[in-house]
Amino acid sequence: MERRNFIKGALMATGGLFLGGSAIHRLMDDKEDVNSSLPSTIEKIHQGAGKNVLILMSAGTRKGNTDRLTDAYIKGVVERGHTVTKVYLGSMRVEGCRGCGACQRQGHGCVVQDGMQDIYPLFEKCDVVVMASPLYFWTITARLKAFIERLYAISVEDKYPVKGTVLLMTSGDDRADTFKQPLQYFQVISDVLGKQPLGYYCAGGCTGCEDIGRYIDERHLDRVYKMGLELL
Numbered sequence: 043m044e045r046r047n048f049i050k051g052a053l054m055a056t057g058g059l060f061l062g063g064s065a066i067h068r069l070m071d072d073k074e075d076v077n078s079s080l081p082s083t084i085e086k087i088h089q090g091a092g093k094n095v096l097i098l099m100s101a102g103t104r105k106g107n108t109d110r111l112t113d114a115y116i117k118g119v120v121e122r123g124h125t126v127t128k129v130y131l132g133s134m135r136v137e138g139c140r141g142c143g144a145c146q147r148q149g150h151g152c153v154v155q156d157g158m159q160d161i162y163p164l165f166e167k168c169d170v171v172v173m174a175s176p177l178y179f180w181t182i183t184a185r186l187k188a189f190i191e192r193l194y195a196i197s198v199e200d201k202y203p204v205k206g207t208v209l210l211m212t213s214g215d216d217r218a219d220t221f222k223q224p225l226q227y228f229q230v231i232s233d234v235l236g237k238q239p240l241g242y243y244c245a246g247g248c249t250g251c252e253d254i255g256r257y258i259d260e261r262h263l264d265r266v267y268k269m270g271l272e273l274l
């Protein structure tokens with residue numbers, strides 16, 4: 043796959059200061075207490091006075107390109123004063139929808155007992171859902187798609203909770219149409235969740251797992267951090 047620097051058409055923010063994403067984990071004083079009741083795949087990052095932001099990081103690798111992009115965005119969102127919870131969706135067992143229809147017939151939510159049972163209450167409470175994914179075969183990860191399918195269980199007469207949406211993606215390719223399919227799908231999902239997208243950031247030209255080390259251009263991290271600062 044072709045490697046170049048980054049995709050210009052999908053950028054939502056411009057230049058500035060680079061701030062490493064991992065520092066956000068130290069912004070919340072009482073983090074240890076709050077997180078002791080959560081599974082290791084869910085991290086309460088910050089309690090703020092702003093919106094409740096739920097981050098779904100669907101790459102399977104922590105500290106990979108997508109995780110780093112996500113953490114840079116989170117740093118901006120935290121500095122903006124929002125409440126942030128990060129879910130390592132790619133490290134969780136989350137099935138796709140089985141289509142059994144029990145949720146619609148019985149109205150008790152999803153009968154499948156997996157990681158989604160921890161995510162449903164977080165999703166219900168959030169104002170904004172941030173979906174982060176590496177580009178896999180020209181679309182989002184199977185795990186993120188599985189999460190989206192499972193929202194069926196909380197729909198009522200085909201209506202879904204209203205949420206703001208943000209998409210963050212990384213890829214190896216860096217062409218004008220690299221993210222065409224996931225961006226189209228993101229628009230559809232944002233419509234389903236009742237709002238226009240709040241923003242997206244697509245970081246092309248990343249080096250992937252086939253190479254010795256993963257690499258994401260720091261300009262992406264800088265720009266996505268600024269985008270996080272702008273979340274209203």
Ligand SMILES: Cc1cc2nc3c(=O)[nH]c(=O)nc-3n(C[C@H](O)[C@H](O)[C@H](O)COP(=O)(O)O)c2cc1C
Binds near residue numbers: 106180181220
């Ligand atoms: C299974 C798989 C499929 C991929 N498919 C694509 C693709 O269709 N287009 C692309 O540009 N990069 C593709 N990539 C590369 C990743 O999107 C890229 O390396 C990404 O930055 C990895 O993110 P991570 O470090 O968070 O895992 C693929 C990688 C894997 C492992």
